[in-house]
Amino acid sequence: MSIVEIGKGKSGRRAYALEEIGIVPSRRTRHPDEVSIAWQIDAYRFELPLVVAPMDSVVSPATAVQIGRLGGLAALDLEGLWTRFDDPEPLLAEAAELDDAAATRRLQQIYSEPIKEELIGRRIEEIRSAGVTTAARLSPQRTVRYYKAVIDAGVDIFVIRGTTVSAEHVSGQSEPLNLKQFIYELDVPVIVGGCATYTAALHLMRTGAAGVLVGFGGGSGHTTAAVLGVKVPMATAIADVAAARRDYLDESGGRYVHVIADGGMSLSGDIAKALALGADAVMVGSPFARAAQAPGRGYHWGSEAHHQDLPRGARVKVGTIGTLEQILHGPSTMADGSMNLMGALRRTMATSGYSDLKEFQRVEVVVTPSTAAR
Amino acid sequence: MSIVEIGKGKSGRRAYALEEIGIVPSRRTRHPDEVSIAWQIDAYRFELPLVVAPMDSVVSPATAVQIGRLGGLAALDLEGLWTRFDDPEPLLAEAAELDDAAATRRLQQIYSEPIKEELIGRRIEEIRSAGVTTAARLSPQRTVRYYKAVIDAGVDIFVIRGTTVSAEHVSGQSEPLNLKQFIYELDVPVIVGGCATYTAALHLMRTGAAGVLVGFGGGSGHTTAAVLGVKVPMATAIADVAAARRDYLDESGGRYVHVIADGGMSLSGDIAKALALGADAVMVGSPFARAAQAPGRGYHWGSEAHHQDLPRGARVKVGTIGTLEQILHGPSTMADGSMNLMGALRRTMATSGYSDLKEFQRVEVVVTPSTAAR
């Protein structure tokens, strides 16, 4: 661990961003068709190591079904438009028409509409009835209030996701969510995060979570670093949490908690790097906002963008480049890493000589300055 | 301390900028409402750890009162327009209309008007009469000449601020300000700076100052690095001076001199980082130049910008984004760290699990290249 002295009164560790990492092929190569990128968490097996992020610009009940059929998993945001409005389509259409200057303020207004508990069950059912695995997200603040509706609706995988989620939320006022007890009592697997350090992740693993989300505010349009000063570059965060997984595996006598890199991956190469650094799967949003079917209609935003007092993300224009299928499986007609994300991953693994994701976590990487982009 | 050999004849220390720092949340989280960001210096207690910088584009008697009522402290520049002109409003209006090419030259002309001693007392009284804590600034060069007028007017906190202020000004010509004797004889607490090193700060602390300003020429529009070659990145400077505070506390048998980071913080995340690195409070200018009430009318400049022979700062357009209250306390309608500065600080501390500023100085930080901005 490389600790640098910032000044006489403070030291800090040198941490690395995905942009600073390059994957190094080994001396073997394979054919992409002979590579498996399947991922299994708890009882659920997916053809792809991918959770599409719970963001209104990307996941609607309809796209959740489509993504499921294409081999991935999509998590619906239960605190987004689909649980605030019977029919959010007109609002999604409006959000895509706003000019940049007005967007934050109008999103704040739209999202000030209260959540309607009855819509939670209805939305999950819309996905479930199509026969795909369902995943849905609540923030830690609202989990106690709404989780029963989620469970009752028969969700398969429960996602608790906030900017930072800790196993130990200290409060003198209210009784906070006791994650350990909560997860213990649930029958469904829980994915929880974000976190970004070895210690925070280890504590989350001890709550019984099936998976932890690594990262906070690292995604497209997020401004956590500017607003809060909080920044833990993803490469270091993933590698740290992967070490926590290994140590917890030993400590727990064999419980393997999945490490899911969340945020800051907008190109197929970023996904490969996250897995190379030790992630079991990735949670990705922005590439799918560019799908023809995306509810955001070429725009992308996360729940940070409509915080009522302190928005920490922008609505960004990403454009539309192809179908969900093309973005996942190609064929790609763009040479920039934005299409055929899964084909690209297969090729990276084949080029590097690895045949499954667990092996690929051992691939050699180099550190190189991001400005030397070649 | 990491010393690098620049060449065979010269070595230097690696120093870090705020842009290279990221705050790392611990394994605990708290609710923002349970966080205190109160700051006390000498007998004065403030709800916010904030001194608004003595710059004509930001602090007038009127905005000083408003900022005081909002929980902060504003320092009036006693060598600015308010002591040179009976009514500076027409000149402030003109300064906001100048085109960029002509601005430096015209500011030099406007500020060539002599300071009128009688205005010093009048301006302080305008603030005092509103019942808020008063702070006013002189440069070290003019302190001997004008300080009596300042004291007589009943200022609460005396600020001596120059690009670089040393405890030991060497001169064969004039009798320079003897800071130690001067401060000893004054009845009011003195904040003095800038400085940027452990040794310089320690010497300033020994003069009896209540607070030292860390930094020089680091702020918005300042060009000290380009003009003078002088540059000490803020993260290292703050951490060094915080160490001097600790060592002086021991040396003095318990005198706690406040470390106030001054310059280079234009976003709420920068303020959080400065405090995380060991500052007790921050002196900030540019974010408040964007207030509807700001005298600069959407433009911002410091006293460096009108130096008669060697201007070292530009008048920069910053625009107007909201009220002083919004910029301090929100609600924010912008996702870029420019509004709700104090709400953001509370959230950073809550997210990191700290409940007061003194504790927060211990938060973990990482060093990460500023180009990898995610």
Added chain:
Amino acid sequence: MSIVEIGKGKSGRRAYALEEIGIVPSRRTRHPDEVSIAWQIDAYRFELPLVVAPMDSVVSPATAVQIGRLGGLAALDLEGLWTRFDDPEPLLAEAAELDDAAATRRLQQIYSEPIKEELIGRRIEEIRSAGVTTAARLSPQRTVRYYKAVIDAGVDIFVIRGTTVSAEHVSGQSEPLNLKQFIYELDVPVIVGGCATYTAALHLMRTGAAGVLVGFGGGSGHTTAAVLGVKVPMATAIADVAAARRDYLDESGGRYVHVIADGGMSLSGDIAKALALGADAVMVGSPFARAAQAPGRGYHWGSEAHHQDLPRGARVKVGTIGTLEQILHGPSTMADGSMNLMGALRRTMATSGYSDLKEFQRVEVVVTPSTAAR
């Protein structure tokens, strides 16, 4: 070797890009006319240490002849337009007229035309009949199928070039190319690559190759880093493979395998750096796409640009700046390193005091951040 801990679970080596390298003149200087930049591989001697890359925008039978007459070697891509079409000129003209948005898709269509085996021999003969050394390229995937046609046509130097080529391609489905046996049975020298590590290069050297290509996807318009996450900066790759050459020389009892840097060199200074780091020669494409005679008519693309499922390179506009002769030998009328590539190399060597390329590999270099470009 400088290994850094990226996180607790992963470490990686710090690797360097050509942009981070500067050549340091020694205390001697020479006259450029007294410098030799000749290069000999197997029985073939060239006045220039240069292979022009097998890319349709650069090498046609006609330009291969011209480059050969100017002292260099050009490799024809046998999987490009010249073996797919009787007369590719109309398609080359069309490719230069496409707008950027449509280019990738149309290139994919054009290159979906099957390769015609009979054209392989015809194209090689067109070059051979002009009396210059012939070099032609196949991908590893198609080598088994087409190599007989290549050999029968009397090619002098056989180039097997893919994004990554390994000595050990693992496959359960098909019988992959056994490089070692293949090269052993051929009568002509083989240049094979890309590779980027000591180990991969050593294994390629053991196959009997006369030269190995260092690098993958580093060239102009390539997006391997973005699409695959694969990136090994060229400076480190060249220096590693040069070490493999030295170790293999010992291991083999004296076989000197040439190290040919391939990709990422668009300016004359880049070529000098590659040789300074240990390369024996360079494979270069983009500078020649700017020649008046270039088939690309001011546009440039590689085989990655028309991959049917996962294009990993863009067609980029490079413009036309002079004749092939001017670009190779000057006189230059541009001050940016794009013309008189070989005159520039001679001058670098003269300025540094070296008289031949083998000596020049020992020149001192420094590492310096690429952003400090002066």
Added chain:
Amino acid sequence: MSIVEIGKGKSGRRAYALEEIGIVPSRRTRHPDEVSIAWQIDAYRFELPLVVAPMDSVVSPATAVQIGRLGGLAALDLEGLWTRFDDPEPLLAEAAELDDAAATRRLQQIYSEPIKEELIGRRIEEIRSAGVTTAARLSPQRTVRYYKAVIDAGVDIFVIRGTTVSAEHVSGQSEPLNLKQFIYELDVPVIVGGCATYTAALHLMRTGAAGVLVGFGGGSGHTTAAVLGVKVPMATAIADVAAARRDYLDESGGRYVHVIADGGMSLSGDIAKALALGADAVMVGSPFARAAQAPGRGYHWGSEAHHQDLPRGARVKVGTIGTLEQILHGPSTMADGSMNLMGALRRTMATSGYSDLKEFQRVEVVVTPSTAAR
């Protein structure tokens, strides 16, 4: 000395650019009026530590006189327009009217006019007759041929300046300049360079030179790094050569050879940094191309820009900002480090607590990434 392994076959030293350096004020301050920036080389004393570079866009006989009267020294290029043409004014006017695309080619044509030996003496006499110290430059290639004319004209300081000058030029064809013998036989002090390493500088010092120029191709518009790959960042080069000065002082029993930083300093802060790193004086061109009196009429180019085969510099537009006097001594009306260069230097030294240049070479500096510009 920090050596990094670039790859297994090559290591290099980490070298630093001026942009990466910041000057750190000590705990003392002084008044700028009590600072001396005088410089003495051989029998010549100057009020300013400044040689204006021998570039046609900056130094004509007329501006050489003006600069001399303002306290500096200007070197006339004896291989420029003033020795090729009786009246270069029309050509200077034309050079300032060319569009960028055509500039390099037209400069090559203009400078293909032969040097007229009789003009050498005439131009030196034009400066000498005004009573200021004269300095004139030849390249090493032409020194043997023309130096008699220079000496006969009574030049005070002889400058031999090329991109790289070595004490040991190896040639089998012609008899190169034997610097040691040449300087020994001359009666006037010689300044020679560029060089960039300890060893090369030490060898130049042993030739008997009064001063050595540090740097090559580092200046405004130069493209040596792009064209030749040769780059030694100035901060490291200056600090290395300053060490050579100290060691040669010992070796020679007391001969102090002046270290003159040459190139890459376009702002006043850069000049201060060069002196802080150990230079005795600076050779500067581009800031003076912005003077109303500059022959370049707002454009700037060096001798590299008109090399007949391999131009390595561009003609760049710099604009006109004030008089020579303002640029040297102020008052400045620009806040960006481009005016009052000498006043800025005085202030840097005063702010740092130093009273003369020799002391100032000991000032503390830090290394900080150039991208963190605050």
